[in-house]
Amino acid sequence: MKLKDDKKIVQIFQAALKLVAKKGLSGVTMGDISREAGIATGTLYVYFKGKDELINALFAACRENSVQVSFKGYNPQLPFKPGFKNIWLNILRYKLQHFEEVIFMEQCYHSPFITAGTREKAQQLSAPFYALMERGQKEQLIKQTDTGLLLIFMLGAMNELVKQTHYSGITLNRSRINSTFDLCWDALKA
Amino acid sequence: MKLKDDKKIVQIFQAALKLVAKKGLSGVTMGDISREAGIATGTLYVYFKGKDELINALFAACRENSVQVSFKGYNPQLPFKPGFKNIWLNILRYKLQHFEEVIFMEQCYHSPFITAGTREKAQQLSAPFYALMERGQKEQLIKQTDTGLLLIFMLGAMNELVKQTHYSGITLNRSRINSTFDLCWDALKA
Amino acid sequence: MKLKDDKKIVQIFQAALKLVAKKGLSGVTMGDISREAGIATGTLYVYFKGKDELINALFAACRENSVQVSFKGYNPQLPFKPGFKNIWLNILRYKLQHFEEVIFMEQCYHSPFITAGTREKAQQLSAPFYALMERGQKEQLIKQTDTGLLLIFMLGAMNELVKQTHYSGITLNRSRINSTFDLCWDALKA
Amino acid sequence: MKLKDDKKIVQIFQAALKLVAKKGLSGVTMGDISREAGIATGTLYVYFKGKDELINALFAACRENSVQVSFKGYNPQLPFKPGFKNIWLNILRYKLQHFEEVIFMEQCYHSPFITAGTREKAQQLSAPFYALMERGQKEQLIKQTDTGLLLIFMLGAMNELVKQTHYSGITLNRSRINSTFDLCWDALKA
DNA sequence: GATGAATGAGATTTCATTCAT
DNA sequence: TATGAATGAAATCTCATTCAT
Incomplete structure (x- = not known):
């Protein structure tokens, strides 16, 4: 056995x-998934x-994955701005490389599939991002506005940027990435 | 007759x-809609x-509505920044007051319902926003980065802000609105 | 009023x-009919x-029409065979010119629309055909087989001939008509 | 599995x-069929x-069946007339025993269900009947009229005879069958 | 565990009929 | 009478889930 x-x-x-990236959450059936996965x-x-349960599990996995990847190489001992930029780049890279996950999570968020528990857990995983921002604020490098606001602002902007990039077929070269980062940084910096 | x-x-x-705001696009049936609308x-x-067709028509209507509302009171003769802020506030107000439309449009975008044609038309309605940004760039008030990038950045950030605001139940007072605007403006300003 | x-x-x-000729009885709706008729x-x-009621009325009208037409010009005083051929030609002409009625009646016969009463009346209208055949039998010109059998034989054959003619697009010239009549006559003649 | x-x-x-025999093609639903078949x-x-697809497949199956059965026991080496009568009897037996199929095929022919392809294939299956008639013509036993005409004549007549027999409740005894065959043969014979 | 046919509740859609104008 | 929007029952079809193998 x-x-x-x-x-x-x-x-x-x-x-x-x-499949969700291609046809949207509402267009995907269990039959579709099994067929695509090559199983019965x-x-x-x-x-x-x-x-x-499948959707919730996948949502949780994506969420966890996205957080884990973000802090790769982050060393809180080093100065704030390069550390922040490192994370920002991690996030950007993640969103571009795992575009399907981005779409999936967006689709899920307002769906009847995701339970309160899953939503809760997702929220809890945001803690390191809050901590990061708060460090920047403590060091007077980041605006003293509500931390959640700043985070949401940044992540919302990045999300949309990634979608735009993906659909327009533009390849992000270094200079374009940098000017995008500058947008974020200028917004947040004290 | x-x-x-x-x-x-x-x-x-x-x-x-x-209904879409409450149960997500994938959870709404024609029966639900008719019942809610009080018709057979x-x-x-x-x-x-x-x-x-229903979904596409609604999407188009929302999109049109959102654009129309945005430019209410805009006078291109007046200086850029107050005009820009006026529009920014219009957008914010629209997104807050018509939160259901915001969610609906987001849900739709990756659904199998929206046709290429509808998507196309939606894109065309963005023209005035591009024009606005280009004016700011011409007047050296806005960064010379790719116009689409700037727009997307702003709108993505606003979207997320509005969602955050809505779900957290915070009421946006004047000072909070202003600090939010500052985030956007600092990001975009040259 | x-x-x-x-x-x-x-x-x-x-x-x-x-519409029935084009799409079959099962494919025709009241909406189709009204649209085609140019009314609400x-x-x-x-x-x-x-x-x-509509279908039954139309069926009855077709049936009546087909019988009425068949005996046009028939004079029982004249000799049998030319009279018979006259009727045969009337029937043929009717079926070719009112092909849609032929199809309609065939479609109706096994449908749940036609009531027993309508079927009954249709049967009663066959009386003159029976009388015709019986005359031929009395004059020893027609086989002494069961009259209904002979009639059905002739009419079934004609029906199929007309369908074949209609769909193959052949135009029936005089010689073709005559050889077709000969088939019938040889079958029936004593 | x-x-x-x-x-x-x-x-x-x-x-x-x-069900089609009982209620006509237009009166039969998928629900009816599944219920009658004892499945969901x-x-x-x-x-x-x-x-x-169901209707088309059934139509094709009936058509195939009817042809296959017709030539059972036919040996082209033997003289024409007994071989012809053998086939004629096969057809008659088939039509009487599978009366439902006869009705079904008639109902279908003018329905919106049957596709051009299905119709085409049905036509192709007529080839052996044409060959049979042509043999009779070559042997000078059958009239030299258009082969299709002769065939259609015979089959149309038989169809109607079978319907008549079925509805009148008459049981065809040998003598009645023979006199019916004679009608056909007299029609066709040279 | 793996399979995919079978299920039936429920979704979408159609359509004969009614009704307000 | 004439209209065609409105209705809702019923038809077609889908799909998450179960079950026999």
């Missing part, structure tokens, strides 16, 4: 992401109790 | 907006050929 | 015939209590 | 035939993409 197969979960997640429909139910 | 009633289209649109399901099909 | 308009009934009948759907219900 | 079950297709076909409505869609 085989055991549950982690590789299969990855297949399922990737299938779901691809019934098998989906071996790994997830139902569609809701 | 009974005549087709434009008021009924408004009822249908409002019902759809309300069949009547929906008197006004729209199908669900697709 | 206008009175019911006989011309409108003709329009309705013609619309129904045309509601108006259909001024002239007929419902779809059933 | 459950496998698709050919027996289920037979059940579906039989249910559809029975959704299951119909496992076997057929939609109502159209």
Whole structure:
């Protein structure tokens, strides 16, 4: 008797992401997902109790992934601005490389699938970002406005930028990335 | 003889907006919409050929509405910054007061409902915003970065701000609005 | 106040015939008929209590028409065979010229629309055909087989011939008509 | 694992035939068919993409069946007339025993369900009948009239005879069958 | 565990009929 | 009478989920 197969979960997640990016959350069925993942429909139910659970699990995974990646290489000992820019670039890279996840999370947010619990957990994962901003504020480098406001402002802007970049087919060269960063920095800096 | 009633289209649109905001695009059925609008399901099909057409029409209407409202009171003869702020406030007000439309449009964008044609038309309506930004750039008040980038940056940030505001239940007082505007302006200003 | 308009009934009948010939009885709706007839759907219900009544009335009209036409020019004083051929030609002409009626009646026969009463009346209208055949039998010109059998044989064959002719686009010249008649006559003749 | 079950297709076909014979093509719904076949409505869609496909498939199956049965026991080495009568009897037997198929095919022919392709294929299956008639013509036993005409004449007549027989409740005894055959033969013979 | 046919509740859509004008 | 919008029952079809293999 085989055991549950982690590789299969990855297949399922990737299938779901691809399809949601292409057809939107409301256009994706369990049948679509299984077909795309190369497994039988019934098998989906071996790994997830139902569609809701699948979506919630994927949402949580994406969210976790996005946070984890963001702080790669961040060293709080080093000065703020280069550390901040490092994280900013991590986020940008993540959003560009995992564009499907970005879309998926956006689609989910207002859907009836995501439970309060999942939403809650997602919020909790924001803590390091708040901490980062607060450090900048403490060091007088970042505006003293409401921290959540600043964060949301930055992330919202980045999201839209990434979508725009993706759809317009522009490749972001270094100079374009830098001028984009400057927009963010100028907005936030004290 | 009974005549087709434009008021009924408004009822249908409002019902759809309300429901999509509450349950997400994927959770709303034609039956839900008709019930909420206080008409028979069949009547929906008197006004729209199908669900697709209804969604597309509503999307177009929201988009048009949002643009029209934005430029209310704008006078290109007056200096740039106050005019810009006027528009910024219009947008903010629209997004807050018509929050359901904001959510609806976001939900739609990646759905299988919106056709290429509808997307196209939506894009064309952005022209006045581009013109506004270009004026600011010509007057050396706005960064010389790619105009689309600047716009997207601003609108993405505003969108997220509004969502945050809405869900956190904060009421935006004048000072909070102003500091939010400053974020945008500092980002964009040359 | 206008009175019911006989011309409108003709329009309705013609619309129904045309549509049934094109799309089959199961593909025709009251909306289709009214549109084709150039009147409002509601108006259909001024002239007929419902779809059933409309179909039954049209069926009866077609049936009556087909019989009436068949005996045009028939004089029972004259010898049998030329009289018979005259009728045969009348039937052929009717079926070719009113092909839509032929199709309509065939479609109706096994439909749930036609009531027992309508079917009954249709049967009664066959009496002159029976009489004709019986005369031929009495004069020893026609086989002594069951009269109904002979009739059905002839009419079934003609029906199929007309359909074949119609769909193949062949125009029936005199010689082709004659050889077709010979088939019938040879079958029936004593 | 459950496998698709050919027996289920037979059940579906039989249910559809029975219902169409009873209520006419326009009166039969997918729900009716599934109920009669003893399966869930959704299951119909496992076997057929939609109502159209079901009807077309059934039409094709009936047509094929009717042709196959007709030539059972036919040996082209033997003299023409007994071979012809053998086939004639096969056809008669088929039409009487599979009366529902006869009605179904008639109902379908002018319906919006049958596609041009299906019609085409049905026509191609007529080839052996043409060949048979041509043999009779070559042997100077059958009239030299257009082959299609002769065929259509015979089949149309038989069709109507069978319908008449069925509805009148007459049982065809040998002598009645023979006199019916004589009608056909006298019509066709040179 | 893996499969995919089977299910049936529910979604979309159609359409005969009614009704207000 | 004539109109065509409005209705809602019923038809077609979809799809999350179950189940037999």
